[in-house]
Amino acid sequence: MTTALASTLEARVRDAVATVDDPEYPGVSIVDLGLFEALLVTGDGTVEVRLVPTFSGCPALGMIADEVRTAVATVDGVQRVEVRWLGAPVWTVDRISEAGREALAREFTVAVRIGRKPVACPRCGAETWEDSLFGPSRCRAVHLCPSCTEVVEVMRSGA
Amino acid sequence: MARIWSTMDEFEAFLDDGGIVEPDDDMPDAYRQTVFAFIEMHANSELMGGLTERDWIPRTPGLRHKMSVLAKTQDEIGHGHLLYMVAADLGLKTRREMLEDLFAGKSKFHNVFHYRAKTWGDQVAISFLVDAAALVSQQAVFKNCSYGPYRRILKRIIAEEGFHMRMGEERMLLIAEGTEFQRRMFQQSLDDWWWPALQLFGPDSKPDDLLLRWHIKSERNEVLRARWVQKFAPMLMSYGFIVPDPGLTHDPETDTWTAGPIDWEPLKRTLAQGGPDSARRIGEAAANWEDTRWVREALDSAPEHAVGAPA
Numbered sequence: 001m002t003t004a005l006a007s008t009l010e011a012r013v014r015d016a017v018a019t020v021d022d023p024e025y026p027g028v029s030i031v032d033l034g035l036f037e038a039l040l041v042t043g044d045g046t047v048e049v050r051l052v053p054t055f056s057g058c059p060a061l062g063m064i065a066d067e068v069r070t071a072v073a074t075v076d077g078v079q080r081v082e083v084r085w086l087g088a089p090v091w092t093v094d095r096i097s098e099a100g101r102e103a104l105a106r107e108f109t110v111a112v113r114i115g116r117k118p119v120a121c122p123r124c125g126a127e128t129w130e131d132s133l134f135g136p137s138r139c140r141a142v143h144l145c146p147s148c149t150e151v152v153e154v155m156r157s158g159a
Numbered sequence: 160m161a162r163i164w165s166t167m168d169e170f171e172a173f174l175d176d177g178g179i180v181e182p183d184d185d186m187p188d189a190y191r192q193t194v195f196a197f198i199e200m201h202a203n204s205e206l207m208g209g210l211t212e213r214d215w216i217p218r219t220p221g222l223r224h225k226m227s228v229l230a231k232t233q234d235e236i237g238h239g240h241l242l243y244m245v246a247a248d249l250g251l252k253t254r255r256e257m258l259e260d261l262f263a264g265k266s267k268f269h270n271v272f273h274y275r276a277k278t279w280g281d282q283v284a285i286s287f288l289v290d291a292a293a294l295v296s297q298q299a300v301f302k303n304c305s306y307g308p309y310r311r312i313l314k315r316i317i318a319e320e321g322f323h324m325r326m327g328e329e330r331m332l333l334i335a336e337g338t339e340f341q342r343r344m345f346q347q348s349l350d351d352w353w354w355p356a357l358q359l360f361g362p363d364s365k366p367d368d369l370l371l372r373w374h375i376k377s378e379r380n381e382v383l384r385a386r387w388v389q390k391f392a393p394m395l396m397s398y399g400f401i402v403p404d405p406g407l408t409h410d411p412e413t414d415t416w417t418a419g420p421i422d423w424e425p426l427k428r429t430l431a432q433g434g435p436d437s438a439r440r441i442g443e444a445a446a447n448w449e450d451t452r453w454v455r456e457a458l459d460s461a462p463e464h465a466v467g468a469p470a
Contacts, residue, residue: 023322059230062223063325108318109311131244136237136319137230144244149182151244151312 009077010041016071017049023060024137025110028103030064034095037086045079047072052091055138061085092157104155112155113141119154121145128152161185174374179307182248193369194306195249202242203261203268204293209235210444211272215282227326231286234323238316245308255455262445264433269293270426271355273434280341280348283334286327288349288356288391294320295387296360303377335398342399349395350403357418358426360384385417392416 017039018031030036030051040048049068053061065083072081093112096104104110105122113119118127126147135142135153143152163185164170170187180186180194212232219225247254260266271289276282297317304310334345364371364379371379392402393416406419429437 024319026318057226057229059227060322108315132240135240136234142240149248150308151241153315
């Protein structure tokens, strides 16, 4: 009985975590970006949300944790929320969901690079050139589309 | 599928209808010039703003702030990078020419980056007031900007600037709840930075402003400035700080805050001859540019494809 209750609570907490967007990509959930790793729900309503940072030095971690705490605290049956940033597993772009990739491309003209595979321009589909490995944040490189001349930011895994 | 407009009237009708110009379109030269100058200045401001921020990396109080200052510096330099690429694509100057002009002191950038951030309070005032001013004006550009590549880049930049502003608010709250010394320091910073931040919007828009006419910007400078005053004057006062504008008025009927008369001399002087910190800042950037010449030379001598797109 307790287990069944806990598991529905778990589903509600999951949904609440999914409402939190990345602060730099409004409209794209942290779950779709692959930041969510696990939940620990105990019978007394204590919830531990385990998240994985894209990069350990990311300055948005505090803000994301705050928003997760706020969102989860409103869930019926939750008494206490803790957010834990895990050191492992390491975040890679493979963790970004299909929906996340689509939203990044559609809303922000941002592509995702898997391994060393070529990166297609989110606007025209042509293969982009890497202009710089370093973009406005540690998880992004800057590419240029030689076909439509679009400047494309590319989410990448750390080195 | 480049588009061609046979007359300026036809082009303007296209813009008035909400048309979006793309790089391969055959846009009128005057439009190309205007949109280029605007993006170049924005790029310069991001870069110089990033350098202002960088000054504070070693001096930031506490690791958490240091992390955010580091990230913000990378953000601003990264924004500059994206914007220089968009500007270069207009074909009027290469990225390198824009940087060389900037480091030679020939180019414009926002007035606020001609001043020195002397204390952490200044840095907080910048991340709170100046970032907000930049965000208010970028939102107005983004809303209806007729130049497609710029509009798309702005969407990403705005999301990140919004994040900076939240960091600025957080820092401001910490100081507001801090010691008497911290509050006095921040009040001094407000006294120094309120007016330069307010003047970032520029003087009232002229009736024949091409940026407005061609839908590069969608709102007049005075409207944006008023929006910023309306947000920040009451917010600062609610934390017990003094807005250094003796002419600031409040209309209780409409709950509207209006700035007093504005002395534009400092802005004109800063844009014409530079401000108290321009020479140092440009000098340091120029020295860095010189120090990294060997990297550019090495890249130039490599086969084009090995280094990606030509500069």
